[in-house]
Amino acid sequence: MLDLTGKNALVTGIANNRSIAWGIAQQLHKAGANIGVTYLPDDKGKLEKKVAELVEPLSPSLFAPCNVQDDSQVEALFNTVKEQWGKLDILIHCLAFANKDDLSGGFVETSRDGFQLALDISAYSLIKLCAGAKPLMTDGGSVVTLTYLGGVKVIPNYNVMGIAKAALEMNVRYLASDLGPSNIRVNAISAGPIRTLASSAVGGILDMIHHVEKVAPLRRTVTQLEVGNTAAFLCSDLASGITGQVVYVDAGYEIMGMS
């Protein structure tokens, strides 16, 4: 049975009710996990208020700011986890960012700053969060991150994010190797396209979704809650032998050629 009771799960990347991280948080909660949530702080505290209201039904026992670009915020986050929980079992990394300009047009025009920004937020952050989590995962642990097929194959306009996801997927393998002796497993879920805040800001996302609905084996896209179920599985003892893997939750799209 999928059972996460007694496990402390820290979920990053919730922005609104469409966030994949929100689908994951709901399924971890359903499986009995104790939930902690981080949010990206902004000047007016608008996102903080929105996320706090959204997650209230999960009665999170930890709610803390974390901009992954800021080392001091990441360190403060894990100090809070240590004080309030003592130990950590599950870490969900569900965030990415690139400049909008870098997600269309010529890839060759990608700027040095844009490259660094995308790789810092979307790939380096997994290393930094794992470094903070490691000493707190005293009973072992499970880390899950979110990736996309654009890190393996060229997807039009995904551009610099594709390079960031390739780095993220390789981070998963090196982290799995490094943290395995501490019984910490590290895996990625490669989700098919889903309408979220991040994807909706991208031109042509609906056409991509319609394309997947036509050609994926299951003839549909996936939902945030389906991704959440796979995350809950990967975080559970049912997946105790799985680490360093990229699991596709994409209605089968990845296996197809000529699509």
Ligand code: NAD
């Ligand atoms: P989303 O906009 O709901 O989530 C992105 C999150 O990243 C937001 O909560 C945002 O606050 C956070 N974020 C951005 N910069 C940050 C920073 N500096 N520090 C901390 N947090 C920061 O969109 P989503 O689609 O749910 O994206 C979540 C993850 O899923 C991303 O890694 C994305 O690449 C991945 N993914 C999305 C899809 C899709 O089609 N939506 C498909 C595959 C993978």
Ligand code: 0WE
């Ligand atoms: O990883 C993602 C989203 C990544 C993303 C999206 C944005 C839009 C708004 C990162 N940064 C930003 N920055 C912004 O300012 N996905 C997998 C969803 C996605 O994004 C695409 C896709 C798909 C699918 C971009 C181009 C082509 C396809």
